Amino acid sequence: MKKYVMALDQGTTSCRAILFDKDSKIVGVAQKEFTQIYPKAGWVEHNPDEIWSTQYGVIAELIAKTDIKVDEIASIGITNQRETTVVWDKNTGKPVYNAIVWQCRRTTDICDDLKAKGYEDMVREKTGLVVDAYFSGTKVKWILDNVEGARAKAEKGELLFGTTDTWLIWKLTGGRVHVTDYSNASRTMMFNIRELFWDKELLKMLDVPQEMLPEVHNSSEVYGNTDAGVFLGYEIPIAGIAGDQQAALFGQACYEPGDAKNTYGTGCFMLMNTGSKIHTSKHGLLTTIAWGIDGKVEYALEGSIFIAGAAIQWLRDGMKLIDGAADSEYYAKKVKDTDGVYFVPAFVGLGAPYWDMRARGAIFGLTRGTTKYHIIRAALDSLAYQTKDVLGSMESDSGISLKSLRVDGGAVANDLLMQFQADILGTRVDRPEIIETTALGAAYLAGLAVGFWTSKEELANRWLLNRRFEPEMDEEKRAKLYKGWLKAVDRTKDWDDD
Numbered sequence: 001m002k003k004y005v006m007a008l009d010q011g012t013t014s015c016r017a018i019l020f021d022k023d024s025k026i027v028g029v030a031q032k033e034f035t036q037i038y039p040k041a042g043w044v045e046h047n048p049d050e051i052w053s054t055q056y057g058v059i060a061e062l063i064a065k066t067d068i069k070v071d072e073i074a075s076i077g078i079t080n081q082r083e084t085t086v087v088w089d090k091n092t093g094k095p096v097y098n099a100i101v102w103q104c105r106r107t108t109d110i111c112d113d114l115k116a117k118g119y120e121d122m123v124r125e126k127t128g129l130v131v132d133a134y135f136s137g138t139k140v141k142w143i144l145d146n147v148e149g150a151r152a153k154a155e156k157g158e159l160l161f162g163t164t165d166t167w168l169i170w171k172l173t174g175g176r177v178h179v180t181d182y183s184n185a186s187r188t189m190m191f192n193i194r195e196l197f198w199d200k201e202l203l204k205m206l207d208v209p210q211e212m213l214p215e216v217h218n219s220s221e222v223y224g225n226t227d228a229g230v231f232l233g234y235e236i237p238i239a240g241i242a243g244d245q246q247a248a249l250f251g252q253a254c255y256e257p258g259d260a261k262n263t264y265g266t267g268c269f270m271l272m273n274t275g276s277k278i279h280t281s282k283h284g285l286l287t288t289i290a291w292g293i294d295g296k297v298e299y300a301l302e303g304s305i306f307i308a309g310a311a312i313q314w315l316r317d318g319m320k321l322i323d324g325a326a327d328s329e330y331y332a333k334k335v336k337d338t339d340g341v342y343f344v345p346a347f348v349g350l351g352a353p354y355w356d357m358r359a360r361g362a363i364f365g366l367t368r369g370t371t372k373y374h375i376i377r378a379a380l381d382s383l384a385y386q387t388k389d390v391l392g393s394m395e396s397d398s399g400i401s402l403k404s405l406r407v408d409g410g411a412v413a414n415d416l417l418m419q420f421q422a423d424i425l426g427t428r429v430d431r432p433e434i435i436e437t438t439a440l441g442a443a444y445l446a447g448l449a450v451g452f453w454t455s456k457e458e459l460a461n462r463w464l465l466n467r468r469f470e471p472e473m474d475e476e477k478r479a480k481l482y483k484g485w486l487k488a489v490d491r492t493k494d495w496d497d498d
């Protein structure tokens with residue numbers, strides 16, 4: 001009897017394995033952080049072998065601590081940090097270079113060159129994206145151009161590319177299956193989101209051989225079984241894939257056009273379902289594929305914020321101001337506000353709606369009265385201000401004024417942040433019972449594919465409110481605070497001219 005679906009959430013800072021039962025309840029979670037590699041200012045890498053060993057480790061830990069039988073798992077769903085680029089040797093299975101992470105800025109010059117050559121409109125039209133170092137395409141090009149022998153091997157069909165979903169599925173199936181789904185493909189800057197194929201014009205622009213790209217599939221279907229030799233002796237269907245932000249949209253049951261969610265993890269990502277319609281943003285948002293199910297693709301508008309919870313991690317690891325992320329709330333509460341301090345965490349440039357690869361982080365408004373509490377509070381506020389930037393664009397682009405915003409991700413545990421978010425938006429903020437919606441979405445996609453669950457409607461009825469945060473701030477104060485934020489952002493722009 002199949003009792004569970006397992007979701008693998010391969011995030012930017014950690015790997016998780018989570019088991020859900022038929023009632024969508026979490027039966028067990030195992031999670032482990034892995035190493036962040038910063039070889040130079042603005043560069044970010046992960047070791048793909050460590051991603052695999054960490055992911056494998058949490059799978060084994062989850063099975064051991066929940067004491068379930070592996071053959072009770074109906075299917076596995078994979079969700080992943082998007083854009084992060086792995087290139088490996090098809091024959092040996094060994095990566096030719098570290099994974100280049102979505103946050104990495106090393107391809108800024110390649111992007112500037114593409115812009116100078118006039119490719120921006122074509123890229124926007126075909127991919128829904130802006131030309132930015134964020135996306136996989138220029139990262140693949142960098143590896144082929146800079147790793148000795150890589151281009152020659154790629155041209156001979158000996159190298160494979162994948163985002164981390166593709167990498168994990170390759171490993172889980174013992175090197176038999178090389179696939180991704182529409183949502184992940186739409187983040188590569190190589191995939192035509194209108195025609196739904198790897199686009200030859202884009203591949204030529206980036207000089208990437210098509211042979212190295214994975215097959216693109218629905219987000220909910222059986223792609224293959226785990227290799228028994230790899231997966232604890234069992235062949236379990238891998239039946240769902242979605243980029244983590246699209247998976248969160250699915251897990252939040254945002255199934256109707258106009259439904260939106262914001263996920264507060266390493267970065268912050270607001271997505272609004274636009275159904276079968278492709279909205280082209282006039283305000284700095286991306287158009288992206290939400291998911292493909294039964295050959296039908298649905299789209300979303302997205303505001304991508306690069307640094308959100310990562311600013312809190314920086315307070316912990318870089319500044320040693322706090323011992324753990326949750327302490328940020330305790331310290332921030334020690335002051336009534338930031339006393340005029342603004343923290344713009346543009347550590348890796350600015351994403352939506354500004355798209356400035358050369359912006360860098362800064363703290364403004366410091367006085368002799370500034371304490372660490374003000375800085376911690378300003379860091380938390382920056383998540384809310386960045387979200388306001390993006391929500392403004394989303395409302396202008398879609399013509400929809402959101403009555404409430406569904407939120408999820410690690411940082412929404414912070415009540416102070418959620419209240420400030422409602423205050424600064426002037427919009428209700430709804431936190432669901434399950435904030436692991438990314439994993440839940442991946443589980444739903446995998447469960448639907450094997451008949452463990454029957455319909456999206458069934459799943460939508462399971463969404464439960466944990467707490468609603470109502471806006472309490474008056475309009476004048478909101479406007480004054482936000483004006484200060486916009487001034488601060490403006491001063492971080494175009495900073496890095498190296």
Ligand SMILES: Nc1ncnc2c1ncn2[C@@H]1O[C@H](COP(=O)(O)OP(=O)(O)O)[C@@H](O)[C@H]1O
Binds near residue numbers: 012014325414
């Ligand atoms: N109580 C909290 N207050 C503020 N930030 C938090 C809190 N708990 C976790 N975070 C932040 O949330 C992020 C972790 O969320 P998660 O959804 O696990 O992210 P990801 O999937 O990107 O790794 C970290 O960056 C962490 O700093």
Ligand SMILES: O=P(O)(O)OC[C@H](O)CO
Binds near residue numbers: 013080265
């Ligand atoms: O790992 P997360 O949750 O910060 O998400 C990363 C995004 O997918 C990057 O586009």
